[in-house]
Amino acid sequence: MEKQLKILKYSDLSKLIEKFRSQGYPVLAPVRKGKVVEIEQVQSLDEIALDVLLSTQSAKKAAFPKVEKVLEYTLEKSGTKQFPVDPADYKETILFGVRPCDASGFKSLDAIFGEEPKDQFYLEKKGKSTIISFSCPVADEYCFCTSVGGGPGNTAGSDLQFTGISKEEILVEILTEKGEKLAATFADLLTDAGKDIDKSKFLADVKVVFDVDGVVEKTTASFNNTALWLEQSLRCIGCGACAFVCPTCACFDFQDEQNTKKGVRLRLWDSCGFSLFTLHTSGHNPREVQSQRWRQRIMHKFAYMPEQLHVVGCEGCGRCSRACPVDMNIKEHLTAIGEKVIV
Amino acid sequence: MQEFEPKIVAFVCNWCTYAGADLTGTSRIKYSANVKIIRFPCTGRIDFMILMKAFENGADGIIVSGCHPNDCHYSTGNFHARRRWIVFRNLLNFTGIDTERIQFSWVSAAEGFKWADVVNNTVKKIKEIGPYENYNKIAVSTLFNEEGATNE
Amino acid sequence: MSRIGVFVCHCGENISATVNCEKVAKITGELKGVEFATDYKYMCSDPGQTLLKEAIKEHKLDGVVVAACSPRMHEPTFRKACAEAGLNPFLCEMSNIREHCSWVHPKDDLTTEKAQDLVRVMVEKVKKNKALNSIKVPVTKTALVVGGGIAGIQAALDIANCGHKVIMVERQPSIGGHMSQLSETFPTLDCSQCILTPRMVEVAQHPNITLHTYSEVESVDGFIGNFKVKIRKKSKSLDEHLCTGCGLCTTKCPQKKIPNEFERGLGFRPAIYVPFPQAVPNKPVIDREHCTYYIKGKCKVCEIVCPTKAIRFDQEDEVIDVAVGAIVMATGFDVLKTDYFPEYGYGKYADVIDGLAFERLASASGPTQGEIRRPSDGQIPKKIVFVACAGSRDPAKGIEYCSKICCMYTAKHAMLYKHKVHDGIPYVFYMDIRAGGKNYEEFVRRTIVEDETQYIRGRVSTIYEKNGKLIVKGADTLMGGIPIEIEADMVVLATFFAEAHPKLKPVETNTAGIFLAGACQAPKDIPESVAAASGAAVKVAALFSNDELTRDPLVAVVNRSAPPVYSQCVGCFLCQSVCPYQAIEREEIKNRNGEVIKTLARVNEGLCQGCGTCVALCRTKAIDIHGYSNQQVYTEIMALLND
């Protein structure tokens, strides 16, 4: 559909949230919690932290939560009885105040979970989420969205995008039918915007640091370059922080939690950075050392996903680098790979 | 309203307290039926996680009991257990877990009366404190049939 | 899928009076994995056990829960029954619904529910049980006998005569113990030495007995069937092979005034000495504490006079390691220390002596050649007081029980005194006369009637010296408690023994394979000591009748897996420091080049006693324990709390 431009007053934002709430939509938005910013259900605008650069974790948990029940069962004398959780049992939700990289991150997840067999748990949640992103007026040195095809005003994945154009006014871009439908519920707060607004003036300047196609090509060719992966990963301590804050990491694990009577099956986030991730029952581990795990992480995003799903599995949000306890800076490592002469 | 009947688990060693509880039985001393015993070879065997598992499976109170110091069947198991409990109680207390709900005791094979007292006093105390609601809110059982429990 | 059988016992009415056993069987029969459930009047009876065995076969049970009395009572019974029916015995568990339920709760629904809970716990546990095989450990068929007194001698000879090797360790230079100090024995008045000496010689000459005198046990490691013992052979300063026992050195030694322990300090010995003439081995040792050479660096008279050049001043203690399968502790007793009796002047007045000292005075080979002469001035005492129960049956002295043998030896002492000092008057203060035993009562009667000993029933309150006499104050309770005061020439205290309890690490509490004989266990007279020694010897012989021992496999185990992990164990060895049995060993995993690539903990299942302290401490959960495994206890908790 054709993009529509509207103007919303900052002073009406509070009303906007009230409207959503009164229509029964749960609203998920960034909330400050000490030094971290979480995306959580909010009741009013005061709770929302709109001035933060980025939430600590990405918005993916709206459709791919860290713990997700998929099945209940009871252990009967006659056998196990199953009570599957209905994926459709999820409310229409508004994801408010996330960043463009969050919104576009869902492209990767859509591609992964949309493959056959389709993942109904994800798709239902995603389908019922309307995403209102806020473009980025500022960026920091970890940001590199422009290097991976995104940008501070990227509208991909967003249903609506808000850009502050003055102290009083917000430019509202209505991008999808879902967005249009939602916008209709607060049409009274919107006025038409002039066609001549230059959105880019209000966006952060994020420099392109590498050529993504070159990085994809060189990553793909570097599988056997053990020295490269070792050198880059010596510092890595093998935690899962990068994967868990990443907007596109989609690996998960299933765990049954049960007592002697009944149990639940849970889908949980997992990370290829963990040594346990590929550990076989026999004790054999095909990715025995951290350099192999690091290689997997980079290759998955920059070789396998482009090849198989036609998307780069990275939005350049830089969350992994910020969260990394030992300063594994992905922007730096990708730049290095891009510069590397493949032999 | 029905009276609150606390669920209390007792983790006891085989040689002293289990035998002491046997003596309580042979002496026909009555005590509250709320307490049920799980037998261990020695208090040294009782991992601190066993106590956590009891709470998260719905126990309102816990008794841990073994041989008096110097009387351990294995000579030193209860000494190690004692250190473990000293530290673990500190940690539980610091994390806001109610250590009043855990009764540690030494009950020898000859102390049938003492065992009955330990049980009855613990049941009385837990009845006064009430169900362990804080822990029940996060217990394993909350995973079952709880709308939206996993949807954040 | 499990096929578990539940058997609920009524125990007559012991259980069924308060627990609805039919209901327990019915409800638990509905549990997942329970194939068969029933209740029965007496599960431990023959028909009960038959019922169990039949059910195992008929229903192809792979687990059994018997809900009955305490497992401490009948677990072996039912495990054995299971084994007889072809089910691994360790797949059988008991729920204690008697001691822990029916006997302690009233008849109501809660009690029955508790019984159901307890059964459910075991049903879930047994699902996690593993079939286990008993551990077999080889038996070293050599016995260690600690102590060379009459008990040790008897035990050693009995074991040796069964055809097994014996190693005897005696602290003194000679075997013989306290019995060799006795003059004559009650009730026959046989000469003690005459009975004992041949047995001592027999020990020395027995091909199955190795004797280490002047030696002490330093440490005991290991477990039944497989003890490792360190024996310190104290230096005798002598080459025993060269020494002929001629005794020349002992007569020439210039240091002659050393109080003789054997004579209870009533006589003297030289620094190089044989403790008594009939000693076995009859070879001297140098007492380095008193030897002039060791004190002043000069003398060596013994070396000079020795015709075979057997003296070795530079000889050092030797520590030897021996492997034995059983240990008999026959360490005997010591007489209670003098500071127990300040009111009796024991240790203060020379003429207040203990019973053993009196034995030496009465002994023909003693310091007075058998004449009763008091230590202070060598006079023959005309009035002598024997105090029985000195220190025993007296909580204030810490010993509440009867020393048992004093009545008899006091009577013997009085009799011996009267036989040697015809005009003397023996008095005996006593509490009760306990003369249980063949010819014992008659013996005491003879002392009283024929030998005119004055028996006074009452305690002595105090003894003090006045004008060369010992004033003994007491009371005669048979005369209404009238005070008695006797001016005695000598007092003999029938002092209590301090039994030399064995203190052996690491097996001080778990003494499987260690047996007690003689007075180290409790006061015993000679016949009793001999009987106990033979009893211990039979235990040892029974143990040695098997080439292997079997024991319950409820031990800890460190998990192992394929390379490159090998085990969850990371080799922090915190388990090693908590193990009371030194059962955790280090196992090195080596690659093809012989380089160590990982060091893991390993449990020596022969040493492990199954306390499980290591399991609780292991952070990687690499150690687990059979019978109380992590899976089992976790399941028990879940089963108990989720009804």
Next chain:
Amino acid sequence: MSDLIKKVTALLNDKTINAFIGYEKGSANRIRAIFVRTEDQVQKLILNASCTQNLTGYLMKHEVKKLGKLGILANVAALRSIMQLASEFQIKDGEVYVLFANADGSLTEFTDFKSIETFLQTTDTGIKSEEQEMIAKLEAMTVNERWLFWNKEFEKCIKCYACRAACPMCYCHRCTTDVNQPQWIPVASHELGNLDYHLMRAMHLAGRCVNCGECATACPMDIPLNLLTYQLISPIKATFDATAGMKADAMYALSTYKPDDKENFII
């Protein structure tokens, strides 16, 4: 050229070590670890007041060990980590070359455990006053308030295990939380799983924690995890007279005992 660069260059040149673990400038004013093997890398070494990371965790890392004989730049916490690791048989005497950075920027070298032990005897090893204050603040709360405090903190946890990965004492190949027969600690990052995990970890570090604070620093969700183990340091010292990481052959407070250990809660 700094003393550090000179020293490390010499160590590498005379083959005393094959690799040196030190600090380099990282992104956005951060300091990070560098594994120096070449001359280029040596030049990147820095040493300043911001170099606080405890690098000893790397000594346990497989691929770092493979670099050969290691040298390490240590602070007080790192020295104690080395002592504690030694007492748990994870590092042998002489296996690692240790350079200690004094407050004035000078370097002290330690080639054996004995000298580290001696040094630590006269060194302040306590926790920071602000950490002490935070513990005091928590201790002043009611049990229920503390429960709510930690509930809120643990709620944030995403089970990324950065705390565990950063901790020099968490060297187990298979952590209790990774063991699944039985699954002691729920894998899920729900409230119970988080509480269980952090209690378990704190208990396993009781008496072993050398208060380097890496767990809290590493946590992307800003949970003050260090307080859990720090809080146990003084009772363990007071009751058992034990302090972690002071001696290479020290006994661990929880695997030893005294027959007269004092408590006031066992009846």
